[in-house]
Amino acid sequence: MDLFLSFLNNTGYLMLDHRYIFMICIGILFVYLATSKHYEPLLLVPIGFGIIVGNIPFFQGFGIGIYEPNSVLHYLYFGVTSGLYPSIVFLGLGAMTDFSSLLAYPRLMLLGAAAQMGIFTTLLGALFMGFLPKEAASIAIIGGADGPTSIFLTAKLAPHLIGPIAIAAYSYMALIPIIQPPIMRLLTSKQERRIHMPEPREVGRKELLFFPVVGTLICCLLAPTAIPLLGPFFFGNFMKVCGVVDRLAGTARSAIIDTATIFLGFTVGASTQADVFLTGRSVGIFALGAVAFSIATASGVIFAKLMNVFLKQKINPLLGAAGVSAVPGSAREVHVMGQKEDPTNYLLMTAMACNSSGVIGSATCAGILWSFLL
Amino acid sequence: MTGFEAISYYNGWVMAALGATIVFSGLAVLSTAVALMPKLLNAIERALAPSEKPPVEAESPAPEPEIAFKVPLSCPADIREMARLYEPIIHELGEPFQLAELYKKTQFHDLPHPHLTISCLRQADFLLSQGEGMFVLNKEKLAR
Numbered sequence: 001m002d003l004f005l006s007f008l009n010n011t012g013y014l015m016l017d018h019r020y021i022f023m024i025c026i027g028i029l030f031v032y033l034a035t036s037k038h039y040e041p042l043l044l045v046p047i048g049f050g051i052i053v054g055n056i057p058f059f060q061g062f063g064i065g066i067y068e069p070n071s072v073l074h075y076l077y078f079g080v081t082s083g084l085y086p087s088i089v090f091l092g093l094g095a096m097t098d099f100s101s102l103l104a105y106p107r108l109m110l111l112g113a114a115a116q117m118g119i120f121t122t123l124l125g126a127l128f129m130g131f132l133p134k135e136a137a138s139i140a141i142i143g144g145a146d147g148p149t150s151i152f153l154t155a156k157l158a159p160h161l162i163g164p165i166a167i168a169a170y171s172y173m174a175l176i177p178i179i180q181p182p183i184m185r186l187l188t189s190k191q192e193r194r195i196h197m198p199e200p201r202e203v204g205r206k207e208l209l210f211f212p213v214v215g216t217l218i219c220c221l222l223a224p225t226a227i228p229l230l231g232p233f234f235f236g237n238f239m240k241v242c243g244v245v246d247r248l249a250g251t252a253r254s255a256i257i258d259t260a261t262i263f264l265g266f267t268v269g270a271s272t273q274a275d276v277f278l279t280g281r282s283v284g285i286f287a288l289g290a291v292a293f294s295i296a297t298a299s300g301v302i303f304a305k306l307m308n309v310f311l312k313q314k315i316n317p318l319l320g321a322a323g324v325s326a327v328p329g330s331a332r333e334v335h336v337m338g339q340k341e342d343p344t345n346y347l348l349m350t351a352m353a354c355n356s357s358g359v360i361g362s363a364t365c366a367g368i369l370w371s372f373l374l
Numbered sequence: 375m376t377g378f379e380a381i382s383y384y385n386g387w388v389m390a391a392l393g394a395t396i397v398f399s400g401l402a403v404l405s406t407a408v409a410l411m412p413k414l415l416n417a418i419e420r421a422l423a424p425s426e427k428p429p430v431e432a433e434s435p436a437p438e439p440e441i442a443f444k445v446p447l448s449c450p451a452d453i454r455e456m457a458r459l460y461e462p463i464i465h466e467l468g469e470p471f472q473l474a475e476l477y478k479k480t481q482f483h484d485l486p487h488p489h490l491t492i493s494c495l496r497q498a499d500f501l502l503s504q505g506e507g508m509f510v511l512n513k514e515k516l517a518r
Binding site: 102103106107109110112113114116117119120121123124127128129130132133136199202204206207210211214215218219222223357360361364365368369372 | 375376377378380381384386387389390391392393394396397398400401402403404405406407408409411412415486487490
């Protein structure tokens with residue numbers, strides 16, 4: 001009987017309190033949104049299940065929890081804290097990305113830069129709220145709408161905030177269909193939303209081959225701290241376009257990125273243990289993340305309108321919203337909104353050009369912020 | 375420390391302004407490089423052309439079979455005319471074929487806007503799906 005009672009005392013049921021129950025509910029909500037509503041299932045399923053697993057209470061000191069040295073979860077979490085998983089994800093992303101639309105419309109790359117203004121505005125907001133500079137930079141990068149980049153920079157600058165920042169970044173990426181459309185509609189007129197983009201020119205194979213090399217040289221020389229992200233990204237893309245290592249490119253864009261995404265999502269989810277996650281600071285991070293994402297969307301749209309003042313061939317300002325690097329969610333949203341106004345308006349390919357430049361822009365921003373705060 | 379005092383104390387204004395400027399200039403340089411790339415590549419190709427041509431000619435064992443049509447300078451507006459233009463290429467590929475193969479062939483022959491044209495041909499039912507990613511040319515419709 002004593003043995004049975006002592007076993008009962010060791011079960012998670014007796015250690016559960018309202019904080020853990022709340023976090024488990026959040027995990028279940030994520031899994032529900034992913035499976036029923038199809039909101040970014042590739043991200044929300046591993047994160048949501050990770051939240052559920054990470055919030056099962058246990059006795060400290062037995063090497064079970066993600067923050068306990070020598071635990072299995074801790075070893076898996078090393079990929080997050082060291083920035084390993086984000087680099088691998090970028091390798092796969094590069095091997096998936098088709099830059100031909102970006103090469104056909106190089107001026108749209110500026111929209112990818114404009115949408116990064118959310119990052120720098122939020123940096124000021126976070127400092128204003130009393131966060132330390134390294135924490136503020138980690139929170140600000142949520143405005144890039146790029147989960148792996150946010151995790152990478154936070155792991156380098158403020159590892160204690162990885163949980164809330166990663167969850168905020170991925171949540172806002174999943175909530176693109178809710179956050180972006182009202183901002184786009186507010187800042188554009190019906191006529192502007194109906195602007196058609198010209199058909200892209202044919203991009204030659206040599207251009208596709210040279211771009212990753214030129215991109216690596218220009219971006220990585222500008223911000224060498226972005227090498228862990230942009231290096232693998234452009235390398236992955238080179239493997240894709242060079243045509244002589246199709247097997248490697250295929251593995252990078254399937255098995256490798258999938259493995260990294262599973263472990264990244266699951267361990268980030270498991271890192272949200274209620275006792276370290278549910279704090280006032282997390283609420284502040286979520287609020288600032290929403291501001292960052294909204295400003296990023298708005299600044300992209302406003303900059304596109306500004307470009308139209310000088311351009312003969314007007315661009316559809318909705319494309320500015322795709323300057324954030326949430327691939328391909330924001331491009332899809334831009335396309336859907338364009339089609340709502342005019343069903344013959346196909347913006348997807350051009351929006352993908354802005355999206356790809358947003359990936360380069362946010363990774364460069366992460367490198368710049370890291371080098372400022374080294 | 376909070377408020378504007380914190381922003382000034384931690385050089386927030388400078389970090390934000392400088393960071394934004396660097397990102398903008400970095401992507402502007404990349405965008406300019408991308409815009410200039412076709413011209414640069416053409417110039418390099420022209421410069422290298424005389425020295426490269428003879429060995430290529432000497433080594434080429436069997437030239438690609440010529441196709442009995444002339445590539446137009448722009449797309450015909452009539453989709454049927456476009457389908458007729460694609461017929462010899464499809465004949466060369468053999469039926470059924472994959473759209474990716476057709477796309478490669480049309481690129482090889484420098485046909486303008488192959489992606490868009492193939493898409494239009496599909497919508498107009500000139501290319502019929504046979505399932506499992508294979509297609510055939512709708513000869514009946516073409517003969518009409």
